[in-house]
Amino acid sequence: MILSIESSCDDSSIAITEIATKKLIYHKKISQELEHSVYGGVVPELASRLHAEALPRILAECEPWFEQLKAVAVTNEPGLGVTLIEGVTMAKALSISLNIPILPINHLKGHIYSLFIEKEALLPITVLLVSGGHTQLIEVKSYDHMETVATTMDDSYGESFDKVAKMMSLGYPGGPLIEKLASNGDASRVTFTVPLWQSPLIAFSYSGLKNQVRLAIEANEASSYPDIAAAFQHTATEHLIQKLKKYFKLHPPHRFAIVGGASANLYLRERVSELLRPHKAEMLLSELKYCSDNAAMIGRAALEAYRLGAQCDYHVIPINPRCKL
Numbered sequence: 001m002i003l004s005i006e007s008s009c010d011d012s013s014i015a016i017t018e019i020a021t022k023k024l025i026y027h028k029k030i031s032q033e034l035e036h037s038v039y040g041g042v043v044p045e046l047a048s049r050l051h052a053e054a055l056p057r058i059l060a061e062c063e064p065w066f067e068q069l070k071a072v073a074v075t076n077e078p079g080l081g082v083t084l085i086e087g088v089t090m091a092k093a094l095s096i097s098l099n100i101p102i103l104p105i106n107h108l109k110g111h112i113y114s115l116f117i118e119k120e121a122l123l124p125i126t127v128l129l130v131s132g133g134h135t136q137l138i139e140v141k142s143y144d145h146m147e148t149v150a151t152t153m154d155d156s157y158g159e160s161f162d163k164v165a166k167m168m169s170l171g172y173p174g175g176p177l178i179e180k181l182a183s184n185g186d187a188s189r190v191t192f193t194v195p196l197w198q199s200p201l202i203a204f205s206y207s208g209l210k211n212q213v214r215l216a217i218e219a220n221e222a223s224s225y226p227d228i229a230a231a232f233q234h235t236a237t238e239h240l241i242q243k244l245k246k247y248f249k250l251h252p253p254h255r256f257a258i259v260g261g262a263s264a265n266l267y268l269r270e271r272v273s274e275l276l277r278p279h280k281a282e283m284l285l286s287e288l289k290y291c292s293d294n295a296a297m298i299g300r301a302a303l304e305a306y307r308l309g310a311q312c313d314y315h316v317i318p319i320n321p322r323c324k325l
Contacts, residue, residue, distance in 0.1 A: 001016050001070065002019060002072070002103070002302050002306060003071075004017065004073040004302050005055070005091055006075050006107075007055065007084060008078070009083060010033065011032065012029065012055050013028065013298075014059060015294070015296045022120075026061070026062060027295065030054040032046075036172055040166040051086035051087070055087065066098060070100060072091045072101075074091035074102065075105055075106075076106075077104075077321065078107055085319060101312070105305065107293075107298075108134060108136070108138075109143065110298040112140055112301070114296070115284050124139070125257055128244070128263075129258075130260045130262035132175075134156050135204045137202070137244070143304035144308060149202070150202045151204065153203055155206035157204070157206065157236060158261055160206040160209065161262065163210055176264075178233060181226050182230040182232070185230030187230035187233070190230075192216075192231055194209075195209050200246075202243050209235060240268070241271050248279065254281055255282045255284065256276055256281050257284040259291070261291055261292040264288050264291040
């Protein structure tokens, strides 16, 4: 079995995955959303302290499987440096005490393999990764052959939802809150310009849209927030759809997936499904419980790393909070 650890941001999670069957033997996650909601976003130092408390409590439940572990996997990039180090430190301790190798796992690869928890991987696949820190279009050929073909120039899709929610004093995380508020609004009552709509670039940008929303919030009463939220969600998603259309003209999709925390947005799922229909492309989605950060996806990616023989000595494992695929 492989024990996997996830601490890249504000979710403390550990999982145990059986190598031969890919079965998820154990999985637990402790969220920090309540502690960070009062600040309207993640406070890195607080997140680090909460990981230091939560991870050992979860690990204690995993002790019955220690003798069956062949490796310990851990997210080492990208993420918050002060929280990544909590998981990496635990992985080092387990590696030394149990005399097993460490498998350093890229967090974004984990999101991609969230599609295949307890399943065989279906590759190649084109992936739209949308989360609080990343918006990327990725061509995935294999575990060790992934190419980022488009990325954000500033804010990410998920981050823009969090920031708009903070402007409206809705709380954190912003994605579900904006989606819920938008369901009671009328997007046609507010008009926002779709980012980069005249640009031939296949890239993403949300800073300008975020500023448009700020001005609308300042100019209107709170009673208009549902309409503003609906217009924002529509425009933010339309931006993705327009860029995907441009890409699909050059590279028609055969198998397509949306992953990352923001992939749980039902409006986004519906719009992408409509876009794929003329191409008759297969659409893959993670289970909702695996869309956000979790150790099960890290464990599933770790099965591929283990199969390929990847490992790292406990004293040289790198931490890179800004890594991209």
